[in-house]
Amino acid sequence: MSSEYQKYYVPAQSPWPIVGAIGLFCIAFGAGGYVNDVTKGESGFSGYLLLAGILTIIFMLVGWFRNVIDESMNGMYSAQMDRSFKQGMSWFIFSEVMFFGAFFGALFYARMFSVPWLGGASNNLSTHEVLWPAFEAIWPLVKTPDGTATEAMGWTGLPLYNTIILLISSVTLHFAHVGLEHNKRSQLKVWLGATILLGCIFLVLQVEEYIHAYREMGLMLSSGIYGNTFFLLTGFHGLHVTLGTIMLIIMFFRIVLKEHFTPENHFGFQATSWYWHFVDVVWVCLFIFVYIL
């Protein structure tokens, strides 16, 4: 640590956390009621509460980030503060890794234990004979023990295109980052724009794939453990791509309209970039374990 100490900025009171807390409360309470309403086919106020919560959170994020950006632009942050942000973001991404880990864990458990055991593997011969003697343990599980049938999603075609698209988007984002570090603003803008475009194409193709799965293949969220893991893993990943794309778009506007970020000071851009690369790595794991193997 340097002997020259720059004061660590401790913000004065802030209204945003309590706004965010109320927003989260509305989301949780609204979602709790909404899930019940939807599955029972009832209508109620919960959906509106959920929506109000989401809007409150968006309002909170805009206000909170505006404060942080203003403070940063006014030079109130030290190098130490910058490290706090970077470490905070890294640990957040680690928590996301563990979240996906839970669903990958479920996938591996189904493939290595529960499905083979239902087919009579290990010491489960009588389970198989007594419960579902006609059940055949194969992966992808296209026919569940209780007889729900579906089709397996192949890895060629859309999934392969999407893999290539996301991999390229990581490279283009890296070019944008290099452009920012060397203060080549037009390189930054072009490559960042390209990344956003690729992210959007990925999302469109993903929706296309879902429609295809539901309409033509009969592969649904309720299609047994194969459909469950397929949709929850790709679904949560898609949600993260959506969030990442929104973050990239915000970065784009900050760069184009406000000329934010310098080669030395661009934590917001860097955090977004880390997030994007993380989402990319998750997709590679998905492509290997959900689609190919």
Added chain:
Amino acid sequence: MSSIENSATDHHDDHEHHGAPKGIMRWILTTNHKDIGSLYLLFSLLMFFIGGAMAMVIRAELFQPGLQIVEPNFFNQMTTVHGLIMVFGAVMPAFVGLANWMVPMMIGAPDMALPRMNNWSFWILPFAFLILLMSLFMEGGGPAFGWTFYAPLSTTYSGDSTAFFVFSVHIMGISSIMGAINVIVTIFNLRAPGMTFMKMPLFVWTWLITAFLLIAVMPVLAGAVTMVLTDKYFATSFFSAAGGGDPVLFQHIFWFFGHPEVYIMILPAFGIISQIVPTFSRKPLFGYSSMVYATASIAILSFMVWAHHMFTTGMPLAGELFFMYFTMLISVPTGVKVFNWVATMWRGALTFEVPMMFSIAFIVLFTIGGLSGLMLAITPADFQYHDTYFVVAHFHYVLVTGAIFSIMAGAYYWLPKWTGHMFDEGLAKLHFWLSLVSVNVLFFPMHFVGLAGMPRRIPDYATQFADFNAIISIGGFAFGLSQLLFVAVVYKCIKGGEKATDQVWEGAEGLEWEVPSPAPYHTFETPPTIK
């Protein structure tokens, strides 16, 4: 332990925000680690009494065999919500509150690294518990599937409140993750110059490792509740064999979170005891570095032992053996810790102030809980003990006389630093002795009824357990009432009392004892120099 040249608390006149703002908005909008620490501690105390009231309902029903006071379904809700509140509402926030107060002061930091997020992690918690408590009043009642919410109890057989349960657990998880990120970044990035890792007080070390565990496992809990949600409402079959899943998968995912979680609730306790025992022994902690390594070993092992909660699910033999041996391995680093505390006291100039009394009670009673844990780790023996009151006795020794006693010890230890006053020693000693006696009357006989086969989570029992259960309930009511004394001590201490010195306790060492009592609103705006 490190010493400092100047405590650097005299710089705060030349800044725009010096004193604490006034009124209720101070607490709602605050970014100050001491304010937020106090909020966490008060919230945890409130939850301790709400969860405790539910325990009283459970003990009142179990006072006699037969069903007399509550319906079985309500009894199940009480056991479920008692567990959830005590784990996520009482113990964890109390430790986060202590970390908020003490970690920045112990490492010479001006505040937590991300002060606004710190406020957010606290203020979402009351809302999460509001949702959980409101669900008790819903049609069909609140969650009644046990705090472990095993599938299919939580999926096929649960009520409409399950969705509310799921989302409130999501918020608790978000709060814990943000709190943990704040602690870990503060420790990595905001240590004063010269405060090297191996000079950090042990409370800071244990919290660093706890924060890592929290960030690693709370997202897994979020995954587990999400799968429960989709299984119940959206026709997935993660935990249903008919669709290719497995109810046992739920237990694997839950306990992959759940086992590190129990260390999350005990590692900071180890840290607190490691601060207190040296102070009142007037000796440095014996084996400081071995304490650090033992804590890290426990954390690593905690990821490899989760299925010892599931010995009776019919795992393959290799799995049973693996989890049995790794569980037993944990007793080695834990034994190192107990040995070090005892060795710290060995030939020390001991005095027995209230924090020390709670600490010594912790060491003895936590060890009893550890030893019954070792019994439960033996797979063939666990087939007998599983789901009996023996398990209840085990984890209450670890959590009540372990975690809660350490929180009490820490609260008494640091209360003079927080308020600037000494607490009422006589009243506090009464609180200690009543708690110590009643807690053993409450939990010790549970070992016997458990070994004799009384199952847990059932509102009725066979008549041969009647006498022991009456004794247990009397112990329970006495323990519950004794805790009101704690509130009285804290209230009196905030209101006034003998003026506390900066050092407070004769043998206390460390940065937090070199700032004035009460600690000023902002400490270490420029970092102290540590020799």
